[in-house]
Amino acid sequence: MSKSNPALVLLPDLPSPLYARLTELLRLRILDGTYPPHGRMPSESELCSMFGVSRITVRQALGDLQKAGLIFRIHGKGTFVSRPKAFQNVTALEGFGEAMSRMGYEIINRVDYLRTAPADARVAERLGLVAGDQVVEIRRVRLLNREPVSLELTWLPAPLGERLSRHELVTRDIFLMLENDCGVPLGHADVAMDAVLADEDLMQALQIEEGAPVMHIERLTHAADGRPVDYEHLYFRGDAFQYRLRIDRARSAQRGAVHE
Amino acid sequence: MSKSNPALVLLPDLPSPLYARLTELLRLRILDGTYPPHGRMPSESELCSMFGVSRITVRQALGDLQKAGLIFRIHGKGTFVSRPKAFQNVTALEGFGEAMSRMGYEIINRVDYLRTAPADARVAERLGLVAGDQVVEIRRVRLLNREPVSLELTWLPAPLGERLSRHELVTRDIFLMLENDCGVPLGHADVAMDAVLADEDLMQALQIEEGAPVMHIERLTHAADGRPVDYEHLYFRGDAFQYRLRIDRARSAQRGAVHE
DNA sequence: TGCGCGGACTTGTCATAACAAGTTATTCCA
DNA sequence: TGGAATAACTTGTTATGACAAGTCCGCGCA
The missing domain is CATH 1.10.10.10 (Winged helix-like DNA-binding domain superfamily/Winged helix DNA-binding domain)
Structure with a gap:
């Protein structure tokens, strides 16, 4: 030696x-x-x-x-x-950045827009508002190793969403900002997942071939008091992402929540 | 000594x-x-x-x-x-049939094969066996309203799997058979999901176009005592299925088995 | 030409040895 | 008696050495 x-x-x-x-x-x-x-x-x-x-x-x-x-x-x-197959653990409701930084990856978010607009019917329904109420719309592309991994569309009630700064959105999770900066403790989320094909928009945002498989996740996150606060549509590249969770078999109460 | x-x-x-x-x-x-x-x-x-x-x-x-x-x-x-974990249960771990029957749908399973064979390296690893150990392999296509919805490949340790009857597999969930017929209480499952494109085999099994999006779920279910008992690969038609869960934000997640 | 057998790689397993560092209880001195 | 030094544990880190087992490539033989 x-x-x-x-x-x-x-x-x-x-x-x-x-x-x-x-x-x-x-x-x-x-x-x-x-x-x-x-x-x-x-x-x-x-x-x-x-x-x-x-x-x-x-x-x-x-x-x-x-x-x-x-x-x-x-x-x-x-x-x-390994190919950077990012994986996110869902059991502990956590943001993408939280999950990745635990693995030592660095995440950058490209914020396409952050704006206030009237809610459409679906968004209003999810957030418990009336169609036309003001909401904050965010569109971000998340980059892992300079490669796009996911496209995320987020809607928040305007009074809450307007407290998020564009600058912070580049590096931080909305989850963390809600909890730490806005003082909104989070409770639970309802999640639905399915597989879809990339359309024109996704193709461009994620830099994939048209027709590539994409995992679509709809997530409605509630504050600890049960109020819906964060409605998202996430589109993950199928070839670069895995969603992981651990599920415990319900012995007793509360078995709802699956297939409403 | x-x-x-x-x-x-x-x-x-x-x-x-x-x-x-x-x-x-x-x-x-x-x-x-x-x-x-x-x-x-x-x-x-x-x-x-x-x-x-x-x-x-x-x-x-x-x-x-x-x-x-x-x-x-x-x-x-x-x-x-460690103290045995205090589950703070998140979502119900249930089989496809359980979920569907609660929704009022009727499920039929077409059993393509049920056979005993030596485990390959991956299956053995997941089930805590040695490559070459005997396992029971099951391949089923699940039909909802006579339309194929999912292709399910299941591996169980041979001593356990051989207690499942082909006849029962047509209508019942493996989960229920394990718990009720085999006396194996289930504990938790580790689940990973991603989106893939249908290949030749999937195309035929699910009667979809080649290249259609498919949701792939890998699930390793453990008995209550922690032993892995049921390893599955599930392929769901992207256009016919959604996986829904409810996730609670873990407040005091168990990091290292605590010692108050 | 084709096939099998080595040899040269790789990672996997296991033993022996030593010291570092954290915890606990005892001893000894002021 | 109070407190610090210490001895006797514990787990953590690291080196050296050896052989087993899996992979791959090429050589030689049929």
Whole structure:
């Protein structure tokens, strides 16, 4: 060993365990494209000599990256970078950004518009308003690694929606803004999902082929007191996204909510 | 210490890796109450000498149990059995038939096959088996008003699956059969969904155009004791189905099995 | 030409060893 | 008696070494 290797520094400022620093370094290289999706990572023994650490350390770092879903390993072949198949856990009602940042991905939102307009019949009905009442409409495209992942259309009652700033919308989840900035604790959401084909608009927004499969999610989020506060239509690229949840079998009460 | 230990056998019939056998043995002891909830497990070095294995093996087994949520570790203190989770139930885990019959629809299942075969790697992994273990494979097409709605591929461990009768599968949910006929209370399910395009097989099974959008759901259902019992791939016609849920925002989600 | 068998890779498993770091209880000194 | 040092635990990190098992490619034999 005794490499005198330049890369050996491994973010020396951190006092944290060696494998954690290696994990971070590799995560960065994956996210910045040094190790591209579906590409092969250096083998374990290569990483050992690259960074002057033992194989057990390399394996712990790789194990963490695997748990996080960034890489997968094939016995006898090698270690490979996963295609960024973002997944969102629905069980804990959370926003897209919340879910992604937990994985170490950085999300940017392109805000196409943020405007106040009269509600149409469907939106009014969902939000418990009268058609024609003012609502705030938001259209955002969410980018993961500079690639569009989802198109999100959001409607909020005007008094609430007008407290959201366009600037904040670029980086933050509406969920977090509602809870932290507006003081609206969230309660539950009703969610419906189906698969649709991309139309002209989706095709352009998500940069996919016309006719590509898209997962459509309609979500009506309620405040803790039961008032509907956030009505959304989300369109996720089918090839880049998975929705994950954990469902507990209802033993007792409250089994509604499925298939109304 | 050394050997000559009776417990050293560690389920010797299994050829599987040592740490996996140790994991299973410890899991059983936790479930049967040998190590009660909140109780302290033997220390790592005690486990080493108990079973005559190295600490690296013990740690790998404990790590797996920790990932599964059965234990938690406190640096400097020891390893403890998690309290059995307090479900704060989110959505009803129910079968397709259950859901539909509540809506007043009648469901018929066409059973394409029901057979016993060796598990491939993925199925084995999900069900906690070894590749090559016998599993029961079921392929059904569910018909609503004589129109195909979904294609369902199901795998169950052979001892369990062989207790399902082909005749019953035509009208009843596997969920109900497991609970009522096999005495296997169900716990939770992990679910992942995405949108895909129909391939040749799906096209024929669901009588749709090639390239039509299909919602793909992968569901791994666990018994109440946590053992995986039912692994499924469900393909729903995008134009005929919606999956609906109600999600509650988790306030005090269980991060690491708590220790108030 | 085709097929099988090695050899050279890869990741997976396991042992031994050592030290770091957190927790707890005891001991010893002021 | 009060409090700090300490010993004796615990889990966490890391190195070295070895062999097993899966994959792939090419060589040689039929």
